[in-house]
Amino acid sequence: MSGGRLVLVGTPIGNMGDMAPRAVEALAGADVVACEDTRRTGRLLQHAGIRARELLTVNDHTEAARTAQLLERLGRGEVVAVVSDAGMPGISDPGERLVRAAAAAGHVVEVVPGPSAAVAGLVASGLATGRFCFEGFLPRKGSGRTERLEALAEERRTVVLYEAPHRLERTLRDLAAALGGTRRCALARELTKLHEEVWRGTLDAAVARCEAVEPRGEYVVVVDGAPAPGPPTDAQLVAALRREMAGGATARDASIEVARRHGVPKRRVYDLATTLR
Numbered sequence: 001m002s003g004g005r006l007v008l009v010g011t012p013i014g015n016m017g018d019m020a021p022r023a024v025e026a027l028a029g030a031d032v033v034a035c036e037d038t039r040r041t042g043r044l045l046q047h048a049g050i051r052a053r054e055l056l057t058v059n060d061h062t063e064a065a066r067t068a069q070l071l072e073r074l075g076r077g078e079v080v081a082v083v084s085d086a087g088m089p090g091i092s093d094p095g096e097r098l099v100r101a102a103a104a105a106g107h108v109v110e111v112v113p114g115p116s117a118a119v120a121g122l123v124a125s126g127l128a129t130g131r132f133c134f135e136g137f138l139p140r141k142g143s144g145r146t147e148r149l150e151a152l153a154e155e156r157r158t159v160v161l162y163e164a165p166h167r168l169e170r171t172l173r174d175l176a177a178a179l180g181g182t183r184r185c186a187l188a189r190e191l192t193k194l195h196e197e198v199w200r201g202t203l204d205a206a207v208a209r210c211e212a213v214e215p216r217g218e219y220v221v222v223v224d225g226a227p228a229p230g231p232p233t234d235a236q237l238v239a240a241l242r243r244e245m246a247g248g249a250t251a252r253d254a255s256i257e258v259a260r261r262h263g264v265p266k267r268r269v270y271d272l273a274t275t276l277r
Contacts, residue, residue, distance in 0.1 A: 004074030006082065006102040008095060010114015013086045014193035016047050018115050024048045026112045030081035034058040034070060036094060040085055058082070063094045067101050074107045087117055092136040092162055117191055118160045121220030124198045125186035127158050128225065135161040138171060149178040152223070159223040165189075165215035172210060175223060176203035184224040189217040232262045234272060241273050251276070 007026050012018040027033055028050045035041035038055040045052050058066045070080050082089045082098060089095035103109055118134050135152070138161060139145040152159055152175070163171050168187075176183075181204030188198045195217070199209065203223070232240075237258060244254035255270040262269075 003077035005079045005108045005110055006070075006074060006099065007079060007110045007112060008089050008099065009081050009083050009112045010088045010116070011044060011083050011086060013115045013117045013120070013191055014196075016044075018192060019044075019048055020112070020114060023112050023114060024050060026110075027052065027081050027083070029079060031078040032056050032070075032073065032080055034066065034080060034082045034098070036083075036085045041083055044083075058098070059094055063097050067098050070098060071101055071105055071107075074102060074105070087115060088113070091116070091118070091134075115192065117162070117188075117218075117220050120191045121186070121188035121198075121222055122158065122160050124188055124191075125158075125222035126200055127184060127186060127222055129158065131156075131225075132158040132160055135159060137162050138174075140167075145174070149174055153178045153180075154226055156225045156228070158225050161221050161223075163219045163221055165217060165219065168215040168219055168221075169207065169210035171221070172203060172206045175221075176207055179203065179223065179226070181207075186222040188220040188222065189215075191220065193217075232264060237262065237264070237269055238272055238276070241269065241276060245273075245276065 007030065009023050009026050010020075011023065027045060027048070030053070032054040033041065033045070033052050034056050036057070036059045038057055041055060042052075056066065056070075058070075074080055082095050084093035084095065087093065090099060099109055122129055122132055133155060135148070138148055175185075181202060183203050184201070185203050185206055186198055186200045187206060187209075190196045199206070201209070240258045240262065241251075241254050244257055245251065249257065251273040252270070255266055255273045259266040259269040
């Protein structure tokens with residue numbers, strides 16, 4: 001294995017006071033810093049008193065092309081640090097492809113943890129934090145967006161996603177339509193910055209707020225998980241039986257499978273199955 005190392009460095013999401021000493025050390029010691037925007041990262045390094053040896057642009061448009069170049073440098077034993085414009089590289093930001101390629105090539109991959117907008121928004125939301133899922137940005141349109149919203153309607157864990165201010169109202173409307181307007185949510189914006197704000201309410205109320213107050217800044221949207229489902233109705237069991245029997249299962253086998261899946265007595269399901277013959 002070469003002496004090269006790929007180091008993912010978390011950087012502040014707003015407040016420069018969150019720059020960790022270990023992050024400063026990692027960036028100062030890197031042979032090259034791969035970043036989304038050299039000007040923005042340059043200002044960050046200047047604030048931290050770091051004179052970088054080299055800055056290289058690696059963003060959504062250039063990551064694929066830059067990966068081979070950075071792998072070559074890792075092969076020569078260099079240290080490549082990766083940062084995003086804010087937060088943790090690889091999370092809704094470039095870096096994932098580079099990590100995969102470096103790991104596959106046998107290079108050491110290290111992480112210097114830092115602030116996370118998703119986690120900050122979650123813990124400030126007042127919603128359950130024991131189990132959650134991160135959705136990043138929803139697809140903007142088409143079947144991909146529809147399918148993701150349908151899946152979220154059944155998601156029992158707290159949901160965390162990102163949204164830009166000019167798309168926030170539409171996303172909240174879509175969430176309210178798919179999940180129900182009474183579902184609890186929180187909108188966190190400008191986290192760690194001077195105008196940090198966390199608003200809490202329902203999805204319907206969040207839509208109304210967007211209509212009354214123009215969204216500003218990047219948002220973390222946190223939505224309560226779906227409630228536990230109640231006991232299945234006869235209509236739901238019959239629909240499940242029809243699907244099983246359409247696949248070739250006998251009434252008896254379909255009843256056993258549906259009863260197991262829904263946690264109800266087999267006799268109840270079999271009695272329903274007999275009406276389908």
